Amino acid sequence: MSNSYTEKINIYIAVDVQTVKHYFNAHDPSPLYKKEISQKFEKYILNAVISAKRYSAIFYKLNCDGAVNKQYAEPLMHAIKRHFAIKKAIRQEEFAKFKKRNFVQLAISCALVIICQAILPLLISESAGSIYNGLKNCLDVFSWVILWKPIYELLFSWNPYLKDILLLSKLSTSEVIIIDDKTNTEFEQPKQFNVRDEVEVSNSLTYESLLSN
DSSP: OOGGGTSEEEEEEEOSTTTGGGGBOTTOOSOGGGOOBOHHHHHHHHHHTTTOOTTOEEEEEEEOOSHHHHTTHHHHHHHHHHHHHHHHHHHHHHHHHHHHHHHHHHHHHHHHHHHHHHHHHHHSOGGGTHHHHHHHHHHHHHHHHHHHHHHHHHHHSSHHHHHHHHHHHHHHHOEEEEEETTTTEEEEOOSEEEETTTEEEESSOOHHHHHHO
16 A cells, blocks of 8 residues: 555544434433444544554544534544543553563463473483483473463564554544535644533543543
């Protein structure tokens, strides 16, 4: 695929009174800006960025016109970014558990191999010849088997975690551009929005602030 298709990726979302309700879980009674987005809508966003690379820039482009429709843009984007920020935090926790589990397995395996290699000469003398060599070969195979899994996981299985974390980070912080079809113009969404003129929610989210909501 050409780099021109992956350096900049646009996620187009239509925002109006009729369509915005379909983006959320119908069973969630929370306010609009805290609602859980639907699985179908999440799948649409993830499919839109399936070609994203490490340095790809992702933009949300909201197609809405008129003051009535634009009032849904900011709470909708907060719900979307909040959703992917939580997904990112969950993935980071899974990555931390993955590293801890495999490092513990590697440490236990190494300790077991060292103990076995140290005990074998005490149990059987090297003068035993073929018996000692046979057990030594079996022990070498056993050592390779128990060390292979954690080493393989640590060397080759960490990249999907980092790839997902990077993508989710972009989806939770990407720039929002509102497209007004009537004037054929694009402009950036304000950094904050008001919910009933009382609650201000920043686009820059942390996991702790999400948990407190």
